[in-house]
Amino acid sequence: MKRETIQFCWSFGKSAKSHISILFLFISINIYAQQQYITQTNIKYYSDSVNAKDSYLSEICTLDLYYPQNVKNYSTIVWFHGGGLTGGNKEIPKALMEKGYAVVGVGYRLSPKAKAPAYIEDAASAVAWVFNNIEKYGGSTKLIFVSGHSAGGYLGMMIALNKAYLGKYSIDANKIAGLIPFSGQAITHYTIRKEEGIRNTQPTIDQYAPLFFVRADAPPMLLITGDREKELLGRYEENAYLCRMMKLNGHSRTTLYELQGFDHGGMAEPAFPLLLKEVAAITKEILNQSPKVIK
Numbered sequence: 353m354k355r356e357t358i359q360f361c362w363s364f365g366k367s368a369k370s371h372i373s374i375l376f377l378f379i380s381i382n383i384y385a386q387q388q389y390i391t392q393t394n395i396k397y398y399s400d401s402v403n404a405k406d407s408y409l410s411e412i413c414t415l416d417l418y419y420p421q422n423v424k425n426y427s428t429i430v431w432f433h434g435g436g437l438t439g440g441n442k443e444i445p446k447a448l449m450e451k452g453y454a455v456v457g458v459g460y461r462l463s464p465k466a467k468a469p470a471y472i473e474d475a476a477s478a479v480a481w482v483f484n485n486i487e488k489y490g491g492s493t494k495l496i497f498v499s500g501h502s503a504g505g506y507l508g509m510m511i512a513l514n515k516a517y518l519g520k521y522s523i524d525a526n527k528i529a530g531l532i533p534f535s536g537q538a539i540t541h542y543t544i545r546k547e548e549g550i551r552n553t554q555p556t557i558d559q560y561a562p563l564f565f566v567r568a569d570a571p572p573m574l575l576i577t578g579d580r581e582k583e584l585l586g587r588y589e590e591n592a593y594l595c596r597m598m599k600l601n602g603h604s605r606t607t608l609y610e611l612q613g614f615d616h617g618g619m620a621e622p623a624f625p626l627l628l629k630e631v632a633a634i635t636k637e638i639l640n641q642s643p644k645v646i647k
Contacts, residue, residue, distance in 0.1 A: 387423075395416070398477055412461055418444045420453075426490060426492065428496050432501075437506075437544070445624065447624035479511060502537075502616065513566065532630055577619065578614040579615065
């Protein structure tokens, strides 16, 4: 698997060492430039029978798959777009392209055309599709990561922490290699509260809150938010509480980053390198644990 591990090793006064480092940099860039990627768009992730019953579902519930050509057992990042569960479109973030990974951009139903738990069910169905199909494209089911921004981060947290959603497809949510939400809502999403007549400043923790499903055996979690003073509503504090409760429940792999100086929308750009670093670290860890299964 090709991973981005370019290092700058300048050593003033030792020209040979500097030349070697520069040569390594150019070789690495050339390798990534030569890697070819394929994009397949508008793949329906529900079955034909489900699509036939709902025209809106059939139209919106598709995914785009971007993956490296002629590579085996690569990692896959499933990406859920933001938009408050009321807007947005599936996307393959440019920051995740040409990194040696597959990226899956997921479209899902939106409120008010759909109401909870429809969009959460869509997220689970899309991830189930990846588990059931990524090996056909060369990927590994042991290296599936779930991420997304804002509402997308919320959807990822819901299906990773509440095992019932993926369990419907006989998939153990603990098989997700890592969960990396960007400014995801840890309490019940404000759009769901709006659907139920609850104002967006009224904190609610119920069956639609990731916080309700904290548990020790969940996949590794990297929670990333913007500056607490610039974030949307109490997004940092929600994630800080989720982080603390995960640890109190015995989960040892929860980490929280606050990107100071960045607001809710602007935090995604500096968060992408953290996502890629986490994917690379967990991928290396899993590969080292299973050398005979994943080469």
